Amino acid sequence: MEDDDTQDLSICLVKIGNARDKVAFATLFKWFAPKIIRFGIKTFNNEASAKELLQETMTKVWKKAHTYDETKGKASTWVYTVMRNVSFDMLRKIQSNKEDTISDDIWPMLDSDENNNEEAYPDHLMSRTMSDHVEQLPDNQQQVIKGVYFNELSQEQLAKQLDIPVGTVKSRLRLALAKLKQYIGEDS
Template sequence: MDSVETTYNSSNLRRSSQRSMLSPSPEQLAELLHLVAEDRDEHAFSQLFTYFAPKVRAYGMRHLRADGQAMELVQETMILVWRKAHLYDGSKGAASTWVFTIMRNVSFDMLRKVKSNREDCLSGDIWPLIEGEEGDQEDEALQDQIQQQLLSYIDLLPDLQQQVVRGVYLKQLTHQELADQLNVPLGTIKSRLRLGLQKLRSHLEVNDD
């Protein structure tokens, strides 16, 4: 629906950020997505927008570091939610996980346009996937859910790439510390990390589709 692309603009985002809304349950979010997919229900989409827009904008502000780009992230993410709602499969995960997967992929594409293809560009958009505010139990639960999903994909990486990804992102080792620990050149660590992150992104995109 073309009107979705123009109706939910920056002014809608500001209003939705200010509007109080009881937090819907995972089941309710899934039902709203179902209504959008099956009936192209604009009211259901409006509820999804109201719930997700402030969260997506907050993510955009942290990762893209510009209000205009954060709002663009909201716009592009929610347009894709409208267009791809029929692809959501509740048996594969929560509605929130699905929406934030779309958000992350849009964010990655935006970063790729303005940054060189470095491993920090890749990792900044993949890990962590969502950063909950301290004390926000809902966001903490979502973070845990998405990290568990990502950990399952790390298990699919080749052993050497898995070793580096785990060392950097789970053990919090620097690239140099990991190179010293594994007794390999620093460039080897960076190369394995870049390849591992690229494969992680491929797994995530397949899951999104």
């Protein structure tokens, strides 16, 4: 880059900062766009992210041009610093999204067969106690409690699964909850 080009870029940046000069911004954009795209493709390994880097960088240049001080450095250094910071933000965002995906992969999903099993809830404070209380219920009431609360089935779904009327599911559920309330105690 020649000194004239460096001076022209600084003048453009000052004009953008002071007067929101669109012609100066177009000049700056035309100069930096291919360089930022090239850097973005090298960094992110895809053109879409490179274009996003260009857009974010130049948006920040437009918004923050008033903070540029030509006595402290070249315009190109200032723009590349903005670009570098934007690319770090994008990389952090990408890394964060990868970590979200990884967390989905490492947490096991419980199958409905496992939901009937008290080991499926080892981390719950009351799970052991609650499972003991549920086990004291008659079988038909256990089925309803486990279906509605552990397997999160609607009463209609459970009635269909057990091949009984919805009213029977509701009655069994009401009786089971009353017994559990007695087992656990009024205060709990």
